[in-house]
Amino acid sequence: MSAIIEPCESRTNTTPEFPMGWFSVARSHELQVGEAKRVQAFDRELALYRTRSGKPQIQDAFCPHLGAHMGVNGRVVGETLRCPFHGWRFDAEGACVEIPYCDEIPERARVRTWHCEEANGEVYIWFHPQGLAPKWPLPELRELGDPQWTPPRYAEFEVPAHIQDIAENSCDPVHFQYVHGQQDVPPSEVTVDEDGRHLHLHLDAKNAAVPNKLHSLVESPGLATVRTSYGPGAEMVVYNSAQPIDRNRTLLRWTLTVRREIEDLAGDEVMNGIIAGIQDDYPIWANKVHKHKPIFCREDKTLVLYRKWVRQFYVDVRELA
Numbered sequence: 001m002s003a004i005i006e007p008c009e010s011r012t013n014t015t016p017e018f019p020m021g022w023f024s025v026a027r028s029h030e031l032q033v034g035e036a037k038r039v040q041a042f043d044r045e046l047a048l049y050r051t052r053s054g055k056p057q058i059q060d061a062f063c064p065h066l067g068a069h070m071g072v073n074g075r076v077v078g079e080t081l082r083c084p085f086h087g088w089r090f091d092a093e094g095a096c097v098e099i100p101y102c103d104e105i106p107e108r109a110r111v112r113t114w115h116c117e118e119a120n121g122e123v124y125i126w127f128h129p130q131g132l133a134p135k136w137p138l139p140e141l142r143e144l145g146d147p148q149w150t151p152p153r154y155a156e157f158e159v160p161a162h163i164q165d166i167a168e169n170s171c172d173p174v175h176f177q178y179v180h181g182q183q184d185v186p187p188s189e190v191t192v193d194e195d196g197r198h199l200h201l202h203l204d205a206k207n208a209a210v211p212n213k214l215h216s217l218v219e220s221p222g223l224a225t226v227r228t229s230y231g232p233g234a235e236m237v238v239y240n241s242a243q244p245i246d247r248n249r250t251l252l253r254w255t256l257t258v259r260r261e262i263e264d265l266a267g268d269e270v271m272n273g274i275i276a277g278i279q280d281d282y283p284i285w286a287n288k289v290h291k292h293k294p295i296f297c298r299e300d301k302t303l304v305l306y307r308k309w310v311r312q313f314y315v316d317v318r319e320l321a
């Protein structure tokens with residue numbers, strides 16, 4: 001099997017697999033101690049819970065016994081999750097530690113667990129298609145909790161697109177004119193770090209109503225930090241972290257914070273502006289296919305760069321075989 005499916009013009013089978021990386025699955029405040037919930041990500045059903053000691057854990061949803069979904073009415077018991085159907089309990093490593101009506105636990109009574117971490121007010125899963133350990137640390141948003149920055153505002157939006165195609169959008173200067181109706185698209189530059197890991201987008205909106213400079217740091221598909229400066233001390237950060245629900249649906253989570261100096265100037269309207277922008281893209285995303293091998297023209301340099309950069313996040317099983 002190959003990680004990238006061969007191209008064919010059907011919406012159901014041209015989209016790529018899921019890239020490796022960190023992906024948010026919940027806001028921290030949405031997961032209370034002792035709570036278990038259902039998460040859909042990577043075309044899988046998962047069970048997310050917070051243990052009594054406060055640690056978030058994530059595992060495959062379906063119980064190895066008779067297949068109940070442990071994220072739906074599963075019960076947190078200490079550091080374990082108890083299946084709602086017959087009470088089998090599983091620990092953080094996925095081992096069954098108790099069957100209430102039997103003193104012998106079958107060796108194969110296990111569920112797959114996923115590496116889970118919490119930062120930036122979010123709970124993240126490390127996804128790797130072969131289950132390998134994290135290859136890079138989770139980025140920390142240094143502005144959160146800093147008294148010079150406002151408490152975060154949140155917004156969520158589900159988009160009908162593959163996670164790769166969403167990040168591609170910000171490396172696509174031409175579409176701002178056609179899709180977003182911007183006549184005067186500020187000059188942009190897309191670059192990749194020397195080591196190839198991060199992608200950077202720089203915009204210099206000199207002629208905007210409020211002139212500003214934007215820098216977007218893309219860690220991986222689905223994780224980007226956008227810093228906008230309107231002058232010394234007048235700064236804004238929008239952190240975008242995504243949950244790939246399946247190949248054609250992605251949940252975007254934004255976290256916005258601004259310097260106290262501009263607290264009264266930038267707030268809800270910034271969030272509303274972002275959501276309005278996404279709504280312009282919506283009909284394109286809802287109806288397009290993912291082009292595995294697009295025909296690019298000479299001026300599509302930033303798109304070509306993006307496609308080269310994004311390949312590192314996919315595991316091509318053919319290469320490993």
Ligand code: FES
Nearest residue numbers: 063065066083086
């Ligand atoms: S299905 Fe989970 S304990 Fe029976």
Ligand SMILES: [Fe+2]
Nearest residue numbers: 169175179281
């Ligand atoms: Fe767009």
